[in-house]
Amino acid sequence: MRAAHDGDPVYERFQFLMNAPALFNAVATSVELGIFHFLADRAEATFDQIHQHTALPLHQLRVLLQAVCSTGLLTRRDGRYANSAVAQDLLASDDEDSWAHIIVGWKEVYYPAFGQMTTALRAGTNTALDAYPGDEPTLYQRLSRNPDLEAVFHRAMSAFTLRSVDALVERPEFAEVRHLLDVGGGDGTTSIRLAARHPQLKSTIFDIPSVSRIADGKTTALADRVDLLSGNMFTDNFPLGPDAVLFSHVLEIFSAEQILAMLQKAYDVLPVGGRVFLYGYNVSDDETSGIFSARLGLYFNVLASGQGMAYPAADYERWLSRVGFRDVTTVRGLPFEHGLSMGTR
Ligand SMILES: C[S@@+](CC[C@H](N)C(=O)[O-])C[C@H]1O[C@@H](n2cnc3c(N)ncnc32)[C@H](O)[C@@H]1O
Numbered sequence: 001m002r003a004a005h006d007g008d009p010v011y012e013r014f015q016f017l018m019n020a021p022a023l024f025n026a027v028a029t030s031v032e033l034g035i036f037h038f039l040a041d042r043a044e045a046t047f048d049q050i051h052q053h054t055a056l057p058l059h060q061l062r063v064l065l066q067a068v069c070s071t072g073l074l075t076r077r078d079g080r081y082a083n084s085a086v087a088q089d090l091l092a093s094d095d096e097d098s099w100a101h102i103i104v105g106w107k108e109v110y111y112p113a114f115g116q117m118t119t120a121l122r123a124g125t126n127t128a129l130d131a132y133p134g135d136e137p138t139l140y141q142r143l144s145r146n147p148d149l150e151a152v153f154h155r156a157m158s159a160f161t162l163r164s165v166d167a168l169v170e171r172p173e174f175a176e177v178r179h180l181l182d183v184g185g186g187d188g189t190t191s192i193r194l195a196a197r198h199p200q201l202k203s204t205i206f207d208i209p210s211v212s213r214i215a216d217g218k219t220t221a222l223a224d225r226v227d228l229l230s231g232n233m234f235t236d237n238f239p240l241g242p243d244a245v246l247f248s249h250v251l252e253i254f255s256a257e258q259i260l261a262m263l264q265k266a267y268d269v270l271p272v273g274g275r276v277f278l279y280g281y282n283v284s285d286d287e288t289s290g291i292f293s294a295r296l297g298l299y300f301n302v303l304a305s306g307q308g309m310a311y312p313a314a315d316y317e318r319w320l321s322r323v324g325f326r327d328v329t330t331v332r333g334l335p336f337e338h339g340l341s342m343g344t345r
Pocket of ligand 1: 183184190
C-alpha cells in the first residue's frame with residue numbers, strides 16, 4: 001500500500017530533518033575523533049583499526065559508524081570502511097578551508113544556542129547570550145573573554161569565508177580599488193585574499209581588539225599592504241583615506257537602523273567616486289528560500305545580536321540609495337546564497 005506522502009519531497013525532507021540534529025552530531029564527533037582523517041591516510045580500514053585509532057568502546061563505535069554510514073559520508077564494503085568522495089573532499093583535512101573547522105564551530109557555538117529558540121524569539125532578544133559571561137550586547141564582543149572559543153569561532157568563520165570568497169575576490173571592481181576599509185574584517189581572511197589577487201590594493205582591517213590580535217598573526221606576509229585598526233564600528237570613527245569600504249558578512253548581524261548608520265559612516269568617509277561593497281547571504285526576494293540564510297538569521301536572533309537576518313538584496317539596495325549612494329546594484333546568485341550589493345558615492 002502507498003503511504004500518503006510517498007514521493008513528496010517535503011515529506012522526504014521532513015524525515016531527514018527530524019533526524020538531522022543527531023546525524024550532525026555524529027559527523028561532528030567523527031571529526032573530533034579523527035575518523036575521516038584516519039581513513040584519508042589509508043583509503044580504507046577495518047572496524048578494529050578504527051577502534052584502535054579512536055579508543056571508543058566497541059559497542060559505541062558500532063553505533064557511531066552505523067550513524068555516519070547512514071548519511072553516506074562513510075561507506076562499508078566487506079567489513080571495510082572508507083570515506084565517501086564528499087567526506088574525503090570536505091572533512092578529511094585540517095586545511096584552513098576544511099569543513100571540519102566549520103562543523104566544530106557550528107557544534108560549539110551555534111547549535112547549543114538553538115535550544116533557546118522559542119524563548120529568544122518570544123522575548124525579542126538574544127537570550128542564549130546569557131550563557132556567555134559579560135554585559136556586551138553581542139556574541140562577538142563576549143567571545144573576547146573566552147580566547148579558546150573565540151579561536152574556534154574564527155577558524156570556522158575563516159573556513160567558510162575561504163569557501164565563499166572567490167566570487168568577491170574575482171570581481172573586476174577590486175582592480176580599481178586603491179585602499180579598502182574592511183569593516184568587521186575578522187581574522188583577515190577576506191582582505192588577505194583580496195590583496196593577494198589585486199597587487200595594487202591595500203586594505204585596513206577594522207575589528208574589535210581581540211579579533212585584531214587573531215588577524216595580526218595572519219597578515220604578517222602582506223604587512224606592507226594589509227594593516228589593522230582596532231575599535232568598535234558603532235562608536236569609533238571610520239578612518240579617512242580609503243576609496244572603498246567593504247562589509248563582508250557583517251551588516252546582516254544588525255538592525256535596519258544600525259545598517260543605515262554604518263552605511264552613512266561609510267558614505268561620509270568615502271571620496272566622490274568611492275565604492276561600498278556589501279557581501280554576504282541574501283534570502284530570496286520573496287523570503288521563502290535559503291537554508292544557509294535561514295540558519296544564520298536564527299543564530300543572530302537567538303544568540304549573536306538579537307536582531308538582523310540575511311536580508312533580501314532589495315533591502316540593501318533601498319538602504320544604499322537612501323544614504324545617497326548612486327549606481328546601486330547587486331550581483332545575485334553567487335555560491336552559498338551570496339550576493340554582492342554595491343554603490344558609488
Ligand atoms: C561574521 S564575522 C565576518 C568576518 C569577515 N568579514 C568575513 O567575512 O569572514 C563578523 C565580524 O564583525 C566583527 N564585529 C562585530 N561587532 C563589531 C563592532 N561593534 N565593531 C567592530 N567589529 C565588529 C566581529 O568581531 C567579526 O569579526
